[in-house]
Amino acid sequence: MPGITREEVTHLARLSRLELKDEELDHFAEQLDAIIDAVARVGEIAADDDIPPTSHPLPLTNVTRPDEVRPSLAPQDALAGAPAAEEQRFKVPQILGED
Incomplete structure (x- = not known):
């Protein structure tokens, strides 16, 4: 298989x-070539x-x-330390503008 x-x-x-x-081009060419080889090996195993x-697995x-x-x-x-409670629930300010 020819390299990248x-x-x-x-x-x-x-x-x-x-x-x-320029130095990054050589570096990435080597890395991409190694990645393609690894994927090809996985493909060989998966084809069995x-x-x-x-x-x-x-x-x-x-x-x-x-x-x-x-x-x-x-x-x-549970609500003893809450700043506000209502109907045995924590009461918080409305944030979405919904009723």
Whole structure:
């Protein structure tokens, strides 16, 4: 596979509206070439018919705990430090102009 040329990097930079220096062109050409090689290797592995397509390499399990009723603060204790409360809820200033 031929490597990415400086001209190709210059063209990509122009399309992206990036101004690159000469040393950056060489640097990005090497990096883009390495990225394309890595993607090609992944493509070779993914093309294997023995490997079924999956969304995750490992099975997913639910790690949440079941809901359990536990003792908690009474509403009046939770609202004790609030600057304003109404109907056992925090009262805040209206911000969206809705009723």
